[in-house]
Amino acid sequence: MKFQKCLLLCWCAALSCMVAACSGVGHGSKPDHLVIAQTNGLLGLNSGKSFLCFPEALTLSIVFDNGHYDSGFATRAHWASSNPDVAAVSNGDILYPGSTTLAYGAGVVIPNQPGTTTITASFSSLNVSYDLTVETPTSFSVDQSSVSMVKHTSTPINAKTVVDGYTRTVTGFGTWSFTDQPADEVTGSTTSTDSSDNPLDSVVQLASSSSGVTLVAGDTLGTRTAQMALNCPDGSDVAAMAQAALQIPVNVRELKTLSLTPEFPASQAINVMTYTADTKTQTVNTTETMKTIAGFGDGVSDTQDLSGQVTLQSSDSTVIAPVIGYVSVLKAGTANITASFPVIDADGNPVYDDVDPVTSAPVTVTGGERTFKSLAISPADEQTLTALDDLQYSGIATFTDNTTQDITRHVIWSVSDASVATIGNNLSIKSGDLFSLTIPTDGPVSVDVTAALGSASDAPTVTVPLKIQALD
Template sequence: MGVNTQYTATATYSNGSTADVTNSVDWSSSAEAVARVSNTSGSGSYTKGLTTPVSVGTTNVTASLNGVTSQAVTFTVTGGALVSIAISNPYPSTGIGVKQQFQATGTYSDGTTANLTSSVTWNTSSAAVTINASGLATSVAAGTSNITAQFYGVTSTISTLTVTSATISTVTILPNTTTTLPDGVKQQFTATGTYSDGTAYDLTSSVTWNTSSTANVGISNAAGSVGLATANQVSNNTNISATYLTITSAITTVNVSAAVLQSIAITPTSKTIAKGLTQAYTATGTYSDGTTPDITNSVTWASSDPAVATINSSTGVTTVAAASGTTNVTASLNGVTSNTAILTASAAVLQSIAITPGSATVAKGLTQAYTATGTYSDGTTPDITNSVTWASSNPAVAGINASSGVATVVAASGSSNITAVIGGVTSNTAVLTGSAATLVSIAVTPLNPTLALNTGFVQLTATGTYTDTTTSDITSSVTWSSANTGVVSTPGVSGIAVLYSVGSSMVTATSGGKSGTSNITVQ
């Protein structure tokens, strides 16, 4: 458990055409206690359809659109439980109005991790900061706020966000020189705010974008496409600016040319990608005026075989869904279709190794068995304990069987770093600490003797055996007892027991939870 899975949805229409509808469908999980599936759209990549494991079990994932429901896909969760959540953010201190994306990473008991950003419930401790369901925080007033995330009973560490009293001084947008776009092409603008204390922050998603003529050049203020300008018709001198509070940036001019798209070239033209991984494509247009702008976000992308790899029709990011096969990737705009790029799918590749336990203290002479869990590009997490090669950084403290992962502690102090490696991928480091050998057993001698009453006494000896196989005379340190003191007295510190009468008595030596016995018969 601990790996998110991104599902995609492809619609087939009555005319035989297909389209990626991942961000249009309504996703559902039949058992949200097992796994949650997101219905929140992301920016630049999928978020809808992202499935997050919650607990061990099985659930069915489906997608619905316009009354049509997909086949059910079984999602099985195995392995450990969620034990902790760590959150992070770009700016621990900001000026008022800055937006920033928090990230939440869950760690599971089997050592795996998962991005839980879109699955957790986000919380803020004060009105100085607001945070939405996707983890996007906005600094709204001077002060301090503790940000936390919760998921099925587990609460994250606290991330403190301080909002200073610094005020916005200037807003700068890029590109900041005159831009010429062919009709229909898009251009991403960004905004940076400089505050009175000299700090600068990305305000692209915080400002309000302005255009002097939407008919000529539109610019988006919608989530997921903020600052994205579109050339709508041939024109000159459309002014683009950005406003935050009372501060407006300098104007950038956009001209829209009548140049005609002649060809589209997409790259890379050939690629082999492992199942579960992504590949981003770019598209360059050649126009009649000789210009060659990047039109990646302007074209419509398509994959000839979505069973092999799906593609985000807007961004050109593909996700490989199969372990073999090929698909043809193309881009089209204004009736012009690109060259064909061939994407070949291959078997999932190992991306990380998690070994457990992460920390252990073991007595000299004892062993510690380690397990290794691999995380592959397709989200699977098999046990690879017997496939990796194990190593100990300090064999003088603990050696480890390179094949089985069983370590043996050979020192009474010190530590060693345990790692596992396969195919160039190295695990996290587990720390194994050696401690003094501990008592394993006690032997009392003579064992079960038969003695004459007139012998008077018997000398008993207690010998301890330790985890490192050493032995020691512990006669004077054990606690002695006699079951029948009328026959045999309780031995003293020296181990001498007095014989009182005919009969038998079980004499016991005890230390550290271990004991040894000898049944003494007196005639």
């Protein structure tokens, strides 16, 4: 399989760094000024920095004299760089490296060598510009030096770089392929190819999505090496440095063991929690994650996290009900939980017949029924977070019998300034995990982090302060 995770996709809408604020639409008012925003980038537009091998996509909006704006003018404006040798900017006329047909879109900045330049956008009689310094990434790395996988499973992979002291995820900025693919097969396609193109595709393939890049194991044992190539200037030393660092040997092996680790200590119950809001009793069936780790035996140190890819079974599903990767309490009592692979279908049969079934040792989960008393956030005191880093918060419930439980997944999280930080609120973006989005330029920035038990106007709520600051 071959594909390219597009360079120009937005990491997250909140990562856009506005040169000026605007909202609304024009409605025939007089154009007042232009606004440049960045839809991807390593440090954000206000840092004034770009880095070799990482083109950055810009957008352009017109702000009208009534404060409203119209966006989507990047393709209608003329873009220019005062020093194209340092960084060029495309008007749809700069080809991808090695391509004779594919070109960067309008408003894409392509760093070429260290130095300084000014990027300008012009539309009609309006102009806007910003100064840009191009620097070299310090280092590259992948999260796992090697990957071992079970047949018919998937594992995410993650590439990072260090720029200006900040560690940034760059998984989606380049072309992922396998070292056994001929160069003319690595075309930048974003769709899978027919498995007959390469017999090793039955061992493992690559898949891309909005959430990143994933290794997908097939039905054959074997080994391949995944690699990531960046769009670097011709002859750049950075390309060689990245190529050496961004390789991952992938081994598809026989599954030998499964270990199941509950989120909470065995002595802690998960509870059917009740509280009063909107003048009525609210009930929360709390949950506990079940982390499932695959082992491969024979002295193999690699393991694979199969949480969410196994079948969880409960000895009493009227007390503790299995969910994908979780268990949920339905009433007071106890149940033994096991994990099995391959996944078991509705008739109780494994969905794959080419993998020997493996079941974990059971773990006991206790369910309780308790009345909510108070809510707290941990850490409770003001934290100082380095810009562009993340911080995990937890929501802690205290019950009327003074026992406690982590209910992070069951509260609604928010941040007082969404342009500064964002925080997870569901199972795909880990609840309570706060991400800083920008680098403060005028000293530390303070925000409030809030957890609320439900959306009712009188829902139990708690807030803690957070300070975000740039690297020294």
